[in-house]
Amino acid sequence: xQTIQSDSYPIFFENSIQELVNFVEQGNYSRCFILTDENTxxxxxxxxxxxxxxxxxxxxxxVNAGEESKNIDFCAGIWKMLIDFGADRKxxxxxxxxxxxxxxxxxxxxxxxxxxxxxxxxxxxxAQVDASVGGKTGVDLDxxxxxxxxxxxxxxxxxxxxxxQTMPPRQILSGLAEMLKHGLIVDQAYWDxxxxxxxxxxxxxxxxxxxxIKNEVVIEDPHExxxxxxxxxxxxxxxxxxxxxLMNNEDHLxxxxxxxxxxxxxxxxxxxxxxxxxxxxxEITSVLMKLYPKYDLQExxxxxxxxxxxxxKKNENGNINFxxxxxxxxxxxxxxxxxxxxxxxxxxxxxx
Amino acid sequence: xQTIQSDSYPIFFENSIQELVNFVEQGNYSRCFILTDENTxxxxxxxxxxxxxxxxxxxxxxVNAGEESKNIDFCAGIWKMLIDFGADRKxxxxxxxxxxxxxxxxxxxxxxxxxxxxxxxxxxxxAQVDASVGGKTGVDLDxxxxxxxxxxxxxxxxxxxxxxQTMPPRQILSGLAEMLKHGLIVDQAYWDxxxxxxxxxxxxxxxxxxxxIKNEVVIEDPHExxxxxxxxxxxxxxxxxxxxxLMNNEDHLxxxxxxxxxxxxxxxxxxxxxxxxxxxxxEITSVLMKLYPKYDLQExxxxxxxxxxxxxKKNENGNINFxxxxxxxxxxxxxxxxxxxxxxxxxxxxxx
Numbered sequence: 001x002q003t004i005q006s007d008s009y010p011i012f013f014e015n016s017i018q019e020l021v022n023f024v025e026q027g028n029y030s031r032c033f034i035l036t037d038e039n040t041x042x043x044x045x046x047x048x049x050x051x052x053x054x055x056x057x058x059x060x061x062x063v064n065a066g067e068e069s070k071n072i073d074f075c076a077g078i079w080k081m082l083i084d085f086g087a088d089r090k091x092x093x094x095x096x097x098x099x100x101x102x103x104x105x106x107x108x109x110x111x112x113x114x115x116x117x118x119x120x121x122x123x124x125x126x127a128q129v130d131a132s133v134g135g136k137t138g139v140d141l142d143x144x145x146x147x148x149x150x151x152x153x154x155x156x157x158x159x160x161x162x163x164x165q166t167m168p169p170r171q172i173l174s175g176l177a178e179m180l181k182h183g184l185i186v187d188q189a190y191w192d193x194x195x196x197x198x199x200x201x202x203x204x205x206x207x208x209x210x211x212x213i214k215n216e217v218v219i220e221d222p223h224e225x226x227x228x229x230x231x232x233x234x235x236x237x238x239x240x241x242x243x244x245x246l247m248n249n250e251d252h253l254x255x256x257x258x259x260x261x262x263x264x265x266x267x268x269x270x271x272x273x274x275x276x277x278x279x280x281x282x283e284i285t286s287v288l289m290k291l292y293p294k295y296d297l298q299e300x301x302x303x304x305x306x307x308x309x310x311x312x313k314k315n316e317n318g319n320i321n322f323x324x325x326x327x328x329x330x331x332x333x334x335x336x337x338x339x340x341x342x343x344x345x346x347x348x349x350x351x352x
Numbered sequence: 353x354q355t356i357q358s359d360s361y362p363i364f365f366e367n368s369i370q371e372l373v374n375f376v377e378q379g380n381y382s383r384c385f386i387l388t389d390e391n392t393x394x395x396x397x398x399x400x401x402x403x404x405x406x407x408x409x410x411x412x413x414x415v416n417a418g419e420e421s422k423n424i425d426f427c428a429g430i431w432k433m434l435i436d437f438g439a440d441r442k443x444x445x446x447x448x449x450x451x452x453x454x455x456x457x458x459x460x461x462x463x464x465x466x467x468x469x470x471x472x473x474x475x476x477x478x479a480q481v482d483a484s485v486g487g488k489t490g491v492d493l494d495x496x497x498x499x500x501x502x503x504x505x506x507x508x509x510x511x512x513x514x515x516x517q518t519m520p521p522r523q524i525l526s527g528l529a530e531m532l533k534h535g536l537i538v539d540q541a542y543w544d545x546x547x548x549x550x551x552x553x554x555x556x557x558x559x560x561x562x563x564x565i566k567n568e569v570v571i572e573d574p575h576e577x578x579x580x581x582x583x584x585x586x587x588x589x590x591x592x593x594x595x596x597x598l599m600n601n602e603d604h605l606x607x608x609x610x611x612x613x614x615x616x617x618x619x620x621x622x623x624x625x626x627x628x629x630x631x632x633x634x635e636i637t638s639v640l641m642k643l644y645p646k647y648d649l650q651e652x653x654x655x656x657x658x659x660x661x662x663x664x665k666k667n668e669n670g671n672i673n674f675x676x677x678x679x680x681x682x683x684x685x686x687x688x689x690x691x692x693x694x695x696x697x698x699x700x701x702x703x704x
Contacts, residue, residue, distance in 0.1 A: 113665040
């Protein structure tokens, strides 16, 4: 499996842990700090830790698992630990975990002493195909996702597909939503192959292709001025539903479950507004509904959902902006939809 | 007075408020947020606010004055206000204040939605000659100064010398320390002219020359890998003394008062270690002791001071690194001094 060369850093797929060891050995780092969470600590961390043990310069910083930890208070805790450990500008941060760890670890590293090096070791499918590529770091504030962050590239990404074997199926499905999105926006053949694959544990080829697509898009547009917006498919409505669920459901939606809902609603908007064919709307709806459980979307949440969409980073001048599809595999950016149209798309989902 | 062109942005000295208005009018900003503190709000803000009033798109965010406010909690407060105001990526942050406001405002802007534009309107002499130029943003954490931040350039800097007329003399002296430093590191003639000027209110020419020096240094080395370290003269010891004073004295030292102490100690180290001539050490000591009140530096604080120095961003591998002088106007970077030497330099100051 070929290493993908991103803008300024490599993304490894083979012998990734050994590649990480090589990277640390060759870098002139004063010390390494592994950021991880409880869950990752149990399953994936030992492999990384053992491989790096002989270097004798690694400390572990563990945070609570879950999106609730991805906030400024946890960042302050990590920054304080770095101060206490005496981390200098030549320190390396190794983020071993899911998207919470890679996003937050990237932000902490990019702002500690005005920036130290960091690498990503994504252990969830979602982090492998999404969070670890593209240089977006960030944390949530006041219920707004990723509202605080920087654009900072890691020095390398190490993807180890074996880590997925310990993942609960629901978490695999969460990452899969992003892979399906990659197909929908630019690659119909990839969408077709995902549709017909056994997706309980995606193959390394499928993961590799997904990273390749995301990487191609972000290299062309690192700061999200144009084509990178293609990646927002499903996310305008999906993020709002995710935030709502995080605040209202004890067993809240995963990112992928929310994005799947977003993709169905936004496929409906695509059909109404820019001519996505009826049969493709039906196909997208049916594939996603088969993979993801139905969520009970209530009419009385629509007002709050619209408010979340208005707060979204992606929007300007109070308009709500969408990436839609003209066909499966063909995206269209900067489509403004009205609150009434958005509510109708939510009703389409609710009535399925 | 000529506008200084920095790397990617202009630094205005004439008709600065009108230039700010022009800048805002020409920029396609959705909204402007003026960050300011209580003191600035009283004296300088009205001029800025009145000039921008006709655009009808300005909100004010006010923080408490003083270094104690320059922390992550205040950042969280400002980020939350930006969210509440519905600030989007096309928003502009206008930082009107001293170094606390320009450093913290720069950090908040550089991380809100992964970065919005900001401009600096420094109202203190210190902020005019130091904080507003160079692209360093940051806040303090756990008593460590500027430990969290980014390297992000403002879109423009507007220096209005008239703002200094309302400044207390002690604050003028605080900024003056940085100007004297600029002379010491690269320009003996400038040092000489400062020595012989009436410094109760420095002329616009003196301020302009200081900004010019700092700008030349940081353009050559934006990320502090080499020559920018010249600017650290007086700051390794000075920052430690400043932090100590902030934590132990109710009426704590100003930045400039602490840096003046640092420059005296580091001139002593320069004399002992790299041959700064005796008469130049005597001259530096006498000029600074005439301008700044003597601070009671106690032997029992030395341990804590050394610890602060070890935590300094500038240091690597546990060594304490200094920028020293071979002559007045000639700096030398990366001089490691031992704890014993550092304590001796503190004793030199204490015995004056």
